[in-house]
Amino acid sequence: xxxxxxxxxxxxxxxxxxxxxxxxxxxxxxxxxxxxxxxxxxxxxxxxxxxxxxxxxxxxxxxxxxxxxxxxxxxxxxxxxxxxxxxxxxxxxxxxxxxxxxxxxxxxxxxxxxxxxxxxxxxxxxxxxxxxxxxxxxxxxxxxxxxxxxxxxxxxxxxxxxxxxxxxxxxx
Amino acid sequence: xxxxxxxxxxxxxxxxxxxxxxxxxxxxxxxxxxxxxxxxxxxxxxxxxxxxxxxxxxxxxxxxxxxxxxxxxxxxxxxxxxxxxxxxxxxxxxxxxxxxxxxxxxxxxxxxxxxxxxxxxxxxxxxxxxxxxxxxxxxxxxxxxxxxxxxxxxxxxxxxxxxxxxxxxxxxxxxxxxxxxxxxxxxxxxxxxxxxxxxxxxxxxxxxxxxxxxxxxxxxxxxxxxxxxxxxxxxxxxxxxxxxxxxxxxxxxxxxxxxx
Numbered sequence: 001x002x003x004x005x006x007x008x009x010x011x012x013x014x015x016x017x018x019x020x021x022x023x024x025x026x027x028x029x030x031x032x033x034x035x036x037x038x039x040x041x042x043x044x045x046x047x048x049x050x051x052x053x054x055x056x057x058x059x060x061x062x063x064x065x066x067x068x069x070x071x072x073x074x075x076x077x078x079x080x081x082x083x084x085x086x087x088x089x090x091x092x093x094x095x096x097x098x099x100x101x102x103x104x105x106x107x108x109x110x111x112x113x114x115x116x117x118x119x120x121x122x123x124x125x126x127x128x129x130x131x132x133x134x135x136x137x138x139x140x141x142x143x144x145x146x147x148x149x150x151x152x153x154x155x156x157x158x159x160x161x162x163x164x165x166x167x168x169x170x171x172x
Numbered sequence: 173x174x175x176x177x178x179x180x181x182x183x184x185x186x187x188x189x190x191x192x193x194x195x196x197x198x199x200x201x202x203x204x205x206x207x208x209x210x211x212x213x214x215x216x217x218x219x220x221x222x223x224x225x226x227x228x229x230x231x232x233x234x235x236x237x238x239x240x241x242x243x244x245x246x247x248x249x250x251x252x253x254x255x256x257x258x259x260x261x262x263x264x265x266x267x268x269x270x271x272x273x274x275x276x277x278x279x280x281x282x283x284x285x286x287x288x289x290x291x292x293x294x295x296x297x298x299x300x301x302x303x304x305x306x307x308x309x310x311x312x313x314x315x316x317x318x319x320x321x322x323x324x325x326x327x328x329x330x331x332x333x334x335x336x337x338x339x340x341x342x343x344x345x346x347x348x349x350x351x352x353x354x355x356x357x358x359x360x361x362x363x364x365x366x367x368x369x370x371x372x373x374x375x376x377x378x379x380x381x382x383x384x385x386x387x388x389x390x391x392x393x394x395x396x397x398x399x400x401x402x403x404x405x406x407x408x409x410x411x412x413x414x415x416x417x418x419x420x421x422x423x424x425x426x427x428x429x430x431x432x
Binding site for chain 1 (some may be wrong): 180230364367368369370371372373374375376379380382383398401402406409410414417418420421424425
């Protein structure tokens, strides 16, 4: 979330990508958190009514965790999109790395929700009055797949970053 | 609560006084706009519009049909709370009343006002953490102790609670988005973190109300009121987050000749 302005006249695309690589990742990561929170709220709460507004078996800490993540997800959604606009006006947007960040953020949030909030804190379950195991498996496996793809993309873009750095050094 | 819900029906004598006060608040603002427009650049019209709308929002929570309903219906009370503690403060802050006052007053009075704004009590009150604690903490006390029930039996307490909800809401909003000159500014990152924690406190309280009705409120009304507080509060807070992030976005505009 570093918005520090830098002088960027006469910078090539690869130089700009290099300068703003971390910002691309962070913007995507925050957007991923906001996206999953929004899908959770819109589809599972409002449309399907699978999730409860407040499951009364919830522990105090579960309620606090839920509130903090809900608040964070709203801030993350708005802030990440402003960061996206900031990257565009600086001509430093690197869509691939940004999408890597989205998958990483979305997967991490979903896995945290599925393992810690649903299972450990018993905040609420995905669905009620059914065999919950298949739902939990799909939920958490989907989260893990997103994290793995996210990590792959981040490693790939990091490699090309290192190549860029190498090329820059050779050119000098 | 139903048994003592009508206590305020005989308090309608206050309504004309309040109505005059609220009208006065609008008239003074417009007069200040007219006076300052003679000397300076034209005051933006949208600010006057926000001031009038904000005053109407605050007034509708205290007087009129909805305020009367609020004594019996917790959802109506919650709508009033959202209007008085969240929507009205945002609109009034966006109207930049202090900037207008500084423009309108003569130099000596303006200096006195800015001295007052820089004083240590105001510095403490307008600190993001103090303002959040007063705002969200006040709501926790109102809804989790017997205060909510007591408020409906005592007209003075009732007025004090409403006054607090409004002032705390205004302080909180003004400490998060700087529309007026603020002598003690905090970084965007700091305000963003404090805001997120306050928003979480608001969300947690709405779910707590859902499960634990305040004194004198039925289970069904508490569930409706809690959900209203949660979702409507979210919508209003997202507007505030957008303003904060937009100011952040503008402040970090890259320097140099980069065309948009």
